[in-house]
Amino acid sequence: MKNIEELKMMREKVRQDLRLRSGQHRVRIVVGMGSCGIAAGAREVMNEFVTLVENSKKEDIVVTASGCFGFCAQEPMIHIYVEDQRPVTYRNVDIEAARLIFNEHVLNNKVVEQYLFSKGKK
Amino acid sequence: MKDLADHLFDIIENSVNAGADEVIVKIAYTESYFFCFISDNGKGISGQEVLDPFVTSRTTRRVGLGLPLLKRTAEDTGGYLKIKRIDESGGTALQFKMYLTHIDAKPVGDLARTFSDIFFAWPEVTVRLFVIRDGIERLILDFQKLRDEIEQGLKNYTNIRKHIHEVSHKDFKDINII
Numbered sequence: 120m121k122n123i124e125e126l127k128m129m130r131e132k133v134r135q136d137l138r139l140r141s142g143q144h145r146v147r148i149v150v151g152m153g154s155c156g157i158a159a160g161a162r163e164v165m166n167e168f169v170t171l172v173e174n175s176k177k178e179d180i181v182v183t184a185s186g187c188f189g190f191c192a193q194e195p196m197i198h199i200y201v202e203d204q205r206p207v208t209y210r211n212v213d214i215e216a217a218r219l220i221f222n223e224h225v226l227n228n229k230v231v232e233q234y235l236f237s238k239g240k241k
Numbered sequence: 242m243k244d245l246a247d248h249l250f251d252i253i254e255n256s257v258n259a260g261a262d263e264v265i266v267k268i269a270y271t272e273s274y275f276f277c278f279i280s281d282n283g284k285g286i287s288g289q290e291v292l293d294p295f296v297t298s299r300t301t302r303r304v305g306l307g308l309p310l311l312k313r314t315a316e317d318t319g320g321y322l323k324i325k326r327i328d329e330s331g332g333t334a335l336q337f338k339m340y341l342t343h344i345d346a347k348p349v350g351d352l353a354r355t356f357s358d359i360f361f362a363w364p365e366v367t368v369r370l371f372v373i374r375d376g377i378e379r380l381i382l383d384f385q386k387l388r389d390e391i392e393q394g395l396k397n398y399t400n401i402r403k404h405i406h407e408v409s410h411k412d413f414k415d416i417n418i419i
Contacts (some may be wrong), residue, residue: 130392152250152362153307154242154254154307155308157251158242158243158247162354165362166354166361169402183361183362183363184254185363186258
């Protein structure tokens with residue numbers, strides 16, 4: 120029989136495992152959420168991605184946030200990490216751009232040149 | 242920042258960036274003012290220089306505007322912003338007050354959405370939201386509890402946004418002057 124403390128420790132372990140595994144999503148959409156991003160509307164963009172993921176019913180896509188990374192004038196910026204591919208950064212992403220990028224890039228692996236900022240190293 | 246909800250999100254982003262995994266938010270408001278206290282267990286600040294936009298520890302850019310902007314937003318209405326290091330834990334505590342009836346006051350915005358956004362942006366951070374009314378503090382949102390309920394299957398991750406909205410709208414509906 121285990122006591123409450125042991126159970127809590129077990130739960131914590133399971134939780135950490137889950138967290139580690141959460142790094143294994145096929146696609147990670149990272150929205151820049153520095154002061155600059157927020158002021159430029161990054162919250163709306165993140166919400167749109169969350170809704171798009173929900174509606175797509177795909178469970179291998181995760182939306183998360185990062186801080187500012189120095190190109191404030193081009194916010195809202197997002198990074199898309201697709202497993203085994205070079206990460207791609209987009210700039211000036213609004214709701215419409217978010218939908219386009221989700222449909223083209225996230226679901227169909229096609230880079231959307233119109234909003235492209237840079238491609239990273241693998 | 243177009244409204245207070247944006248500012249609040251930004252300030253909590255500061256906490257996350259400072260390595261905090263626990264943030265306590267306490268809000269008190271009437272028709273005439275909005276008061277907010279935030280404390281975290283992040284790495285803390287060394288002094289008041291965080292209120293100077295040209296002092297920043299980051300390397301990505303040389304100015305930091307989040308706090309100075311909020312200070313200005315509060316002071317423009319006759320309010321204030323104070324920030325200090327919590328000596329015992331090393332975290333940071335700040336509080337600000339703004340007068341909503343002042344002509345220069347920014348709209349409050351959708352506070353409920355601020356909290357659902359935080360939950361999605363940083364799911365591993367525990368935010369506890371209290372509303373103070375008539376001198377009584379009431380816990381209305383506890384992210385740890387929400388995560389537990391998701392793990393136990395009591396709540397669905399995809400519905401959590403709606404749940405946070407419902408819970409916090411009850412308390413914020415009077416001030417959602419968008």
